[in-house]
Amino acid sequence: MRQGQGHSPSARARSARPVLIGLAALGLALFVLPLLGLVIRALTEASGLALLEPAVRSALLLSLLVSTAATALAFVLGFPLAWVLARLDFPGRRLVRAAVTLPMVLPPVVAGVALLSVFGRRGVLGPALSAMGIELAFTPAAAVLAATFVAAPFLIVTLEAALEAMDPRLEQAAATLGASEWRILWTVTLPTIRPAVLAGLALSWARALGEFGATITFAGNVSGRTQTLPLAVYETLQSDFEGALQLSVVLLVVSLSVLVGLRGHFLGAPAEAQR
Amino acid sequence: MSASHLDAELSLRRGDFGLSLAFTADAGATVALVGPNGAGKSTTLAALAGLLPLTEGHLRVGARTLEAPADATREPPQARDVGMCFQGQALFGHLSAVDNVAYGLRARGVARTQARAMAHSWLERLEVGGLAARRPAQLSGGQAQRVALARALITAPSLLLLDEPFAGLDARTHAEIRELLRRTLAEFEGVALLTSHDFRDVEALADEVLVLEHGALAQRGSPAAVAAEPATEHLRAMVDAR
Numbered sequence: 001m002r003q004g005q006g007h008s009p010s011a012r013a014r015s016a017r018p019v020l021i022g023l024a025a026l027g028l029a030l031f032v033l034p035l036l037g038l039v040i041r042a043l044t045e046a047s048g049l050a051l052l053e054p055a056v057r058s059a060l061l062l063s064l065l066v067s068t069a070a071t072a073l074a075f076v077l078g079f080p081l082a083w084v085l086a087r088l089d090f091p092g093r094r095l096v097r098a099a100v101t102l103p104m105v106l107p108p109v110v111a112g113v114a115l116l117s118v119f120g121r122r123g124v125l126g127p128a129l130s131a132m133g134i135e136l137a138f139t140p141a142a143a144v145l146a147a148t149f150v151a152a153p154f155l156i157v158t159l160e161a162a163l164e165a166m167d168p169r170l171e172q173a174a175a176t177l178g179a180s181e182w183r184i185l186w187t188v189t190l191p192t193i194r195p196a197v198l199a200g201l202a203l204s205w206a207r208a209l210g211e212f213g214a215t216i217t218f219a220g221n222v223s224g225r226t227q228t229l230p231l232a233v234y235e236t237l238q239s240d241f242e243g244a245l246q247l248s249v250v251l252l253v254v255s256l257s258v259l260v261g262l263r264g265h266f267l268g269a270p271a272e273a274q275r
Numbered sequence: 276m277s278a279s280h281l282d283a284e285l286s287l288r289r290g291d292f293g294l295s296l297a298f299t300a301d302a303g304a305t306v307a308l309v310g311p312n313g314a315g316k317s318t319t320l321a322a323l324a325g326l327l328p329l330t331e332g333h334l335r336v337g338a339r340t341l342e343a344p345a346d347a348t349r350e351p352p353q354a355r356d357v358g359m360c361f362q363g364q365a366l367f368g369h370l371s372a373v374d375n376v377a378y379g380l381r382a383r384g385v386a387r388t389q390a391r392a393m394a395h396s397w398l399e400r401l402e403v404g405g406l407a408a409r410r411p412a413q414l415s416g417g418q419a420q421r422v423a424l425a426r427a428l429i430t431a432p433s434l435l436l437l438d439e440p441f442a443g444l445d446a447r448t449h450a451e452i453r454e455l456l457r458r459t460l461a462e463f464e465g466v467a468l469l470t471s472h473d474f475r476d477v478e479a480l481a482d483e484v485l486v487l488e489h490g491a492l493a494q495r496g497s498p499a500a501v502a503a504e505p506a507t508e509h510l511r512a513m514v515d516a517r
Contacts, residue, residue: 169363173361173367177378179353
């Protein structure tokens with residue numbers, strides 16, 4: 001009999017807590033220690049002039065451009081997809097949702113190979129695109145497409161959840177008040193799900209900024225043309241650990257400023273979504 | 276606004292639920308829909324507003340046919356000239372009270388300044404002029420209901436639909452809103468329809484009562500007439516509880 005083993009009721013009730021708290025502390029250390037190590041070593045060892053090098057600046061600029069363009073493209077195509085998934089009932093909806101979210105679980109390098117096999121020179125659409133004078137693979141446009149492919153699902157999933165949680169009577173009220181469907185979209189739907197839009201854009205932008213596998217496979221690693229910052233970090237690491245440290249800190253700072261800049265909306269998003 | 280007679284023969288299916296209901300109402304009349312939850316009150320209002328399509332029947336306001344499935348006529352909610360107050364108000368959370376009220380005019384192309392000026396005067400009329408700048412989250416239930424009423428009335432609709440306008444209000448606010456509605460509806464030239472679970476609202480506001488059960492009309496008459504001989508258990512309980 002368990003009760004005969006001498007534990008008091010309160011001790012039995014509490015016994016899970018120290019274990020959970022201990023494991024949580026271990027988990028926190030796993031996330032914080034590497035970042036702390038990165039910052040400490042960069043501060044103590046690196047001379048801190050990485051940003052002045054033209055190659056670094058062009059990689060940073062390209063990264064910012066590519067992730068911003070990818071996020072814009074993700075929104076233009078992703079909002080309609082989220083809307084269709086949330087509002088229309090049609091056969092195959094689950095398949096569409098699976099197809100749209102697959103890139104979240106797909107290894108990025110596989111995404112790169114897949115993009116290459118369609119848009120590459122010898123890909124399915126390659127000859128047709130060549131005939132029109134369009135070469136996608138190994139261009140900055142390919143970097144944008146690769147980043148969109150891996151990042152858009154984060155935006156779509158966030159937007160679909162918000163559209164489904166939205167009170168349908170708001171759009172109905174706007175319709176009875178005479179607003180056209182476009183007007184309802186701009187003046188009621190998007191403003192109502194604004195926190196989710198901002199959170200989704202931030203998630204998508206951050207994912208695009210860090211994109212590596214699909215980019216190097218589909219867009220290549222041409223300095224000044226398709227070499228984004230993560231690619232530059234990887235290449236620098238082969239010969240120059242100190243340089244890689246500096247570049248990593250640059251990426252860390254950019255990512256952190258997005259998080260801090262959107263803190264109100266981003267961290268507030270889960271609570272607001274429950275309203 | 277032209278005085279408009281309402282002629283409705285509503286028939287629709289929605290999953291397991293079917294609605295089949297015919298009635299008419301004269302311009303200026305207020306019609307109360309009563310019945311238990313699921314009897315079809317809100318469905319009737321949604322069908323009148325064009326939010327649910329009819330499968331059979333017709334809907335005419337004045338000389339205008341809003342919906343007639345037989346000859347494939349179906350005006351969208353935007354073109355129906357209805358004002359609807361939803362249960363829980365459904366105010367736009369990102370807009371101030373005055374911009375909520377101005378919304379219908381803006382959608383009709385009225386300039387912002389003019390729309391806001393008219394919205395202000397409607398808020399004054401419904402005794403919430405001082406709350407124009409507030410967001411819906413900063414309004415009490417009674418205040419939000421007044422704003423929602425102003426939003427529905429500002430376009431001078433020929434059909435005013437009030438879905439449970441007293442839901443969630445405390446007793447004192449309920450009585451205040453009832454009195455406000457009584458005065459407002461007295462001046463309203465179109466047909467007003469409202470749903471309520473409280474027979475005192477029906478007596479104070481309605482010229483005619485439609486008693487619904489299982490999506491069909493169980494009884495029809497003036498408040499005094501249906502109260503004298505309630506045809507359904509639900510109505511009897513409502514009358515006894517007044």
